[in-house]
Every structure is written in structure tokens, then in C-alpha cells.
């Protein structure tokens with residue numbers, strides 16, 4: 001670890017303005033490397049001890065037309081002098097490889113007024129008069145609107161070093177940003193070595209040169225320099241996105257089979273897992289469809305250790321019948337749903353938490369299953385381990401919800417220390433008693449011992465039909481009722497072990513804001529902001545959504561108002577047609593109202609971007625009245 | 626005749642499994658249902674091979690035929706309509722020690738589960754698949770299936786079905802990575818036993834289309850074939866099905882067919898006036914998916930720890946010294 005353990009000095013060239021945090025966006029056409037630039041910028045910042053949260057800006061198409069308003073590809077990096085839990089509000093600085101991708105972000109209202117804009121100037125000299133004209137007009141308009149626009153001859157400068165500037169501009173920009181945020185150039189050089197390590201010294205050197213050129217250009221030509229106080233980490237941290245964290249969690253959980261079918265935004269978890277799972281004895285099976293993937297996972301679980309299937313909304317829908325089977329036959333199974341905008345093909349790359357009700361109540365008939373959600377990147381890792389353990393302890397289906405917000409966001413978290421208890425024990429192949437009953441339900445908890453093929457005397461036929469304790473087809477109603485009751489009791493048994501969620505802020509007050517999943521960071525930041533103004537607002541984040549812990553009602557009752565905030569649809573009472581009788585609540589809103597008989601309010605948003613803390617803050621202030 | 630290993634063990638007094646060891650619940654199929662004959666043949670194959678019941682898993686979909694696992698004394702998994710194959714694949718993936726059999730109906734396999742059938746053939750996992758083809762949906766009470774001959778009257782085709790019957794043999798002979806295809810009727814017990822036995826011994830995805838009688842809804846479907854042995858063409862081979870003298874007398878139409886010959890297999894299936902019976906195609910050299918994907922060694926918790934840590938290293942930011 002000689003590279004990583006190096007000490008980095010803070011460069012002092014010209015006076016820097018001390019700030020607490022900044023949000024930076026790097027925007028390009030897709031394929032120009034803005035994402036790599038953004039991720040590197042984030043990684044360097046994390047290494048130096050800044051709090052960071054990075055968000056990918058992804059166009060819907062693989063190759064949208066060049067210079068298109070909807071085609072922005074890139075990264076948003078929020079860096080701060082403290083731990084950061086979300087992508088923040090509007091950006092302070094944007095680097096754009098052309099003026100069109102920038103326009104897209106401006107229209108989406110993602111930039112602060114007067115923010116700093118670094119704009120590639122090559123379009124001013126374009127041979128195509130229409131392009132040059134557009135550039136000049138946008139540039140003038142930006143100045144008019146008060147943005148601090150700086151034209152940067154990115155291509156011209158890069159051409160001094162490489163022949164194809166499309167491949168090099170991003171490292172030049174990394175240099176610009178290193179200068180602007182007073183980052184250590186050595187750390188940036190190390191990062192380049194890390195990314196391009198496999199490509200050989202020549203490539204590394206060329207990219208380092210590009211970086212230096214960017215750095216120098218900014219030093220010589222820009223009068224912008226910031227300094228954010230870093231807190232160098234004292235413990236090892238890892239920086240990954242949510243999907244990689246999920247995949248690492250699968251490895252750490254001791255599961256051995258992952259069956260999947262590609263679907264955005266879940267796929268990258270399986271990509272990474274496909275690359276590394278075999279190193280710990282696992283296997284990723286790309287099935288012919290999601291139904292087959294779920295069925296394959298169920299078959300694997302039945303004959304061995306608990307398996308996992310990873311998908312997103314539309315694929316999750318296809319798995320419903322199989323999930324019913326797993327519930328009925330009591331086969332452990334972990335299902336990961338990295339949610340996206342729905343319904344139908346919806347918005348594949350956009351965040352939404354719209355699958356909660358489906359997760360809790362999907363399939364058919366009475367199909368009780370456990371539902372939990374990851375709330376940040378670290379939680380993606382540990383949730384898989386927990387999900388596997390619950391699935392195996394209760395022989396049940398555990399649905400783990402993530403979403404496209406977490407899928408691509410990066411945030412450092414303490415490096416996990418492997419613990420053998422995370423792993424499933426080896427499968428039992430010992431003989432069972434002659435009088436063994438495959439569904440020997442515990443009268444109190446509904447639990448049973450799972451017997452695995454290969455165990456002598458354990459032979460029985462597992463079935464999706466209603467069955468009795470011998471796993472024989474239940475031809476009478478009473479037997480069916482017994483099975484339903486025990487499968488339901490298992491959730492109650494699990495529920496008794498779940499602790500009530502903690503409250504952030506005071507235990508009582510004017511308003512309690514409740515959330516689940518990836519909105520945690522934004523909600524908590526919003527609550528802290530209004531608390532700073534003296535409002536008695538607290539928040540609570542629910543991790544296990546089914547079964548719900550005891551005590552939630554009591555917590556809610558201590559507040560004047562309860563507001564559920566979610567990244568899914570809720571009818572607005574401001575709509576003319578909407579009233580208390582027809583209002584459709586947000587997903588968790590429905591559940592909590594039904595479960596707790598408390599008249600709670602809800603607010604939901606489905607949009608292009610993760611919910612911002614500023615948006616939650618605004619809603620809280622409005623509802624406080 | 627050489628003495629088979631199992632026979633040798635039996636004679637040597639090794640623990641022996643009898644037919645009863647392979648019997649489960651009492652079958653509830655209709656009287657005269659061909660599934661009964663298939664069950665009897667399968668149990669005989671298990672006994673012949675002396676398969677330990679705890680090492681056998683019968684996987685099925687939904688349908689009359691898919692009740693099969695309940696009637697075996699082994700492990701069984703009565704799954705979902707159409708999904709027996711992916712469930713069986715999941716079972717086999719990490720459990721090469723288990724003998725996996727699949728029972729599926731014509732609706733189960735050729736209709737709702739058709740995509741899985743194509744891909745299961747491609748994966749070529751070591752399992753024996755019996756498609757009980759009664760040309761009808763039995764369990765749901767008489768609806769046309771893809772394999773129903775044109776003109777079949779059923780509850781969903783009261784004036785006769787309009788479409789030409791789907792031919793599972795022609796279809797499967799077109800799938801990639803094919804390794805074993807056979808056809809056999811349920812009413813010739815000797816051949817039924819031989820074909821299932823050969824299928825079980827074949828290492829790979831062994832697909833058998835079993836022509837199955839459904840007296841309830843397709844009462845006379847196979848009657849002509851049963852009455853007239855000349856409507857059947859039996860494919861024999863020294864490494865395949867062999868005709869006993871009795872059968873050879875009854876079934877005059879028989880020919881040598883080398884199961885390795887795919888072109889001839891396609892020709893027979895595509896042009897024969899008679900019903901081909903026997904092993905149509907077999908290629909023992911197609912690699913099995915579970916072999917290709919098996920772990921290179923045993924992984925201990927220590928290995929998992931090391932593997933995980935090696936990955937974490939890639940993403941770790943170490944503190945300054």
C-alpha cells in the first residue's frame with residue numbers, strides 16, 4: 001500500500017477562499033469521460049479526507065446525439081468539511097464540455113444563480129456556423145443571467161499533449177478542479193495511476209501530463225481558488241457505489257448463487273459480481289428471463305445455501321409468481337430490487353421508491369415476506385448480510401430495496417471487517433429421524449427445520465400447493481388454514497426481535513418526518529436545517545418495512561404532525577379533484593396509516609433527480625404552517 | 626452378457642433398494658392414465674440403477690403429469706406451471722451429486738415454459754426430462770394444447786382447433802447445444818423403460834417426449850397407433866434401444882438409427898409417415914453447464930474472507946501513517 005499511504009501536502013500557490021462545502025458538476029456528451037473525471041475527483045477528495053457524495057448524471061440513451069440538451073452525461077460531486085449523506089441542492093460550479101449539455105442542467109434548475117461555469121471554448125470557432133452561433137448566444141445569455149462564466153480552451157490545450165482530445169479532456173478538467181479546490185496534485189497523480197494502472201506507463205504518464213496541464217492552466221488563468229477543511233481519515237475507508245456495495249455484501253454473506261437477468265439500474269451490481277464472485281466460490285447465472293432467474297435461485301436455495309436474485313421493478317414484477325412459491329414452500333430467498341422510475345419501462349435511470357407496496361403485498365394470496373431497505377451506501381453492504389440471515393433463519397423471502405439513487409452514488413464508509421458469522425453454515429447432509437415431518441411448524445413461532453435433498457430419511461415432495469406437515473397436498477380447508485397461519489406467525493416471530501427505529505432530534509415536538517431507503521440523507525439534512533432555526537422537528541428512518549417494529553405509533557403520537565416523505569407518488573391536496581376520500585398516499589404513507597391508525601400526512605415526488613434536502617426543507621416549512 | 630455394476634453389488638449383498646423404496650403417495654391419476662405407466666417405468670429405472678432415494682430429486686411444473694414427484698419416494702419439488710426447468714437447473718447447479726429428473730406436460734413445456742425449454746437445452750445440465758405429451762391440458766380439464774392435432778375439440782376449441790399441431794421433436798432438433806432427444810409411447814413398457822434408462826445414463830440434458838394416454842380427455846388419441854403396430858417406426862441401435870424378440874415380432878417397422886447422426890434424425894422426424902420411437906439424437910460430448918461453472922476447489926470461510934478483503938483493497942482509502 002505504498003501508494004495509498006503517502007502523505008499529501010496541501011499546495012499553496014495563491015490565496016484560497018475558505019468554504020464549508022461545494023457542489024460541482026462535470027458535464028459532457030456521453031463517451032467524453034466526464035463520469036470518470038467526476039469519480040476520480042470524488043475519490044481523490046475522499047482520500048484527502050473530505051466528506052463526499054457523488055451522483056451520476058446519466059442520459060437515458062447509450063449514445064444520445066452529440067451536443068444535445070437531454071444528453072448530459074457526467075457527475076455531480078458534493079464535497080464538504082464534514083460527512084455528507086446526499087447530493088445536496090443546487091451546484092456551485094459546473095464544468096461543461098459543450099454549452100448544450102449545460103443548458104439541460106440549467107433547465108432542470110440544477111445550478112445556483114451566479115454559479116461558476118467553466119465552458120469549453122472550442123465551439124466558438126466551430127466550422128459549423130450554426131454551432132458557433134449557438135455557443136456565442138448561450139455564452140452571452142449566461143453572462144447576462146449573472147453566471148460567472150470562464151471560457152477554457154480545453155481542446156486546444158489538450159492537443160498540445162495528445163492527438164485525440166476526446167480521450168484526454170477529462171483529465172485536463174481534473175487538473176483544473178485540483179487547482180480550484182486546492183487539492184494535492186500528487187494525490188491526483190496517484191489516482192490516475194490507480195485508474196490507468198492496467199494500461200501501462202505511457203498511458204499513465206500522458207494522463208498525468210494532461211492533469212498537470214489543467215492544473216497549470218487554472219493557476220495561470222483563473223482567479224478562483226477554494227479551500228475546504230479536510231479531516232484526514234484515521235481508519236481505512238472504502239469508496240464504492242451502492243451497487244458495488246450490494247455485490248460485496250453478497251460475497252460477504254456467504255451466498256453462492258446469484259441468478260439474474262440484465263435490467264437497469266440493477267445490472268452493474270451483477271456486472272461486478274460476475275467479475276469477482278468466483279473468487280469466493282460463487283457463481284452468477286444470467287438466466288433467460290427474470291422468471292427463470294427467480295426460479296433458478298429458488299431451486300438453488302432449496303438444494304443448498306440461500307441464493308439471491310437481483311433485479312429492478314419490471315423484473316421484480318415478473319418474479320411475483322415464484323416469490324409466492326418460495327413463501328408457500330418456505331424456501332429462503334433474497335431478492336434485491338434496485339428500484340427505478342415506473343410503472344412499465346418508465347424511467348430506467350431515474351430514482352424512484354415506487355415498489356414498496358408491491359414488495360410488501362405483491363405476489364398473490366397471502367404471501368407474507370420480509371421487506372427491508374438500504375438507506376446509504378454502507379447500508380447496501382450490510383443489508384445483504386442481514387437479509388440472507390433472516391431469509392435462512394425464517395425460511396422466507398426477504399426483499400431488499402435499493403434504488404437508482406444509491407446504485408450509482410458514492411460515499412466513503414469504514415472498511416468492513418470480515419466476520420465469519422456473516423456466512424451461511426455449510427449445508428446439512430446428516431440423516432434425519434424416520435418420523436421427521438418436513439413442515440414441523442413450531443406452534444408458537446411458525447418456524448420449521450428445513451431439510452435439504454441428500455439428507456437420508458428426509459425425502460418429501462415440496463409443493464406450491466397447500467400442504468400439511470408431511471408436505472402432502474392439503475385436500476381439506478383446515479390444513480390449508482394451518483399453513484397460512486404459521487407462515488404469517490413467522491413474521492410476528494421476527495417482529496418481536498426488531499427494535500423500534502431511533503428518532504433524530506427530540507422525542508417529541510411539532511413534526512416528525514418519516515422516511516425509508518435512499519432519502520435518509522436528504523431528510524435528515526433538511527430536518528437539521530429547520531431545527532437550526534428553532535423548529536421542533538425530528539425525523540425517523542425505517543429500515544425494516546415489513547414487519548414493522550413495535551413502538552412506531554407511540555413515537556408518532558408524541559408529535560403534533562407526522563409527515564412521510566418519499567420518492568414516490570402521492571396525490572397533492574392542492575389538486576382540485578383530490579380530497580381526503582380519494583387521495584392516494586405515498587407508499588409508506590398507506591402502510592403507516594393502516595398499521596398505526598394515525599392521521600399522517602405525506603409528500604412524495606417522482607422526478608429526474610434524487611430528492612434534495614432543500615426540497616424536503618421547503619415541504620417541512622410549508623406543512624409546519 | 627456382462628454383469629452390470631449395480632447387479633454385481635446386488636448379488637454381492639450390498640444394501641439394496643427395492644421398488645417400494647421409490648414409491649411415495651398413492652397416485653391419484655385416472656384409471657388408464659398413461660402417467661401410471663411412466664411412474665412404473667421410472668421406479669424400475671431407479672431400482673435398476675440402485676439410486677439412493679435421498680439423492681434423487683423429481684422436479685415438476687403444474688398439470689396432471691406434474692403430480693409425479695408426490696408419487697415417488699425420493700425428494701421432489703412440485704413447482705410452478707412452466708417453471709420446472711429453471712428450478713431444476715438451480716438445484717443441479719451446485720449439487721452435481723443429485724440425480725435430477727423433470728416431469729413436465731405438453732402445456733407446461735411447449736407453451737408456458739417454452740422459453741425455458743429452449744434455454745435448458747442450451748445449458749445442457751445433467752438431468753432427465755420427461756415431457757408427458759397427452760396433446761391436451763388435463764388438469765385444467767380439456768383445453769387445446771400446442772401439440773393438439775388440428776381439429777381437436779376441446780373446451781377452448783369447441784368447433785375444433787384451427788392451428789397445425791406443434792411438433793416438439795422438430796423444434797428440439799433445431800435447438801442449439803442439443804445432447805439427447807428421444808420419443809417413446811407410454812404403452813410399450815419395455816421401450817419406455819429402456820428409453821428412460823438410456824436418458825438417465827446420458828450425461829447432459831436428456832429430453833424424452835413421452836406419448837401419453839389421457840383416457841379422460843383424449844380417449845382415442847393414440848388408439849390407432851396402439852391397434853396398428855405398423856404405424857410405429859422403432860429406431861434401434863447397439864447403444865440405444867433394442868427390441869426383444871417378442872416386440873420385434875409385433876413391431877415389424879424397425880430400423881437401425883445411429884443417434885449420433887443429426888441429419889438423419891432430422892430427416893426421420895421431419896418425413897417419417899410413422900411415429901418414430903427410440904433414441905433420436907444423442908451427443909455425449911456436449912459440455913454440461915454445471916461443470917463449466919463449478920468452483921475450481923472448495924472455498925472455506927478463510928477463502929471468502931481473503932477474497933472479500935482482496936476486493937475491498939481495491940476500493941480502500943488508507944489513512945495516512
Ligand SMILES: Cc1ncc(C[n+]2csc(CCOP(=O)(O)OP(=O)(O)O)c2C)c(N)n1
Pocket residue numbers: 687688689690691706729730731732733734757759761762763764765770
Ligand atoms: C401461471 C399458471 N397459469 C395457469 C395455470 C393453470 N394450469 C394448470 S395445469 C395447466 C395445463 C396443464 O396441461 P399440461 O401441461 O399439458 O399438463 P397435463 O395436465 O396435461 O399433464 C394449466 C393451464 C397455472 N397453474 N398457473
Ligand code: SF4
Pocket residue numbers: 653654655657658659660689690759763764838839840841842
Ligand atoms: S385427466 Fe388425463 S392426464 Fe389427467 S389424470 Fe386423467 S387421464 Fe391422466
Ligand SMILES: [Mg+2]
Pocket residue numbers: 688730731732757758759760761762763770
Ligand atoms: Mg398435457
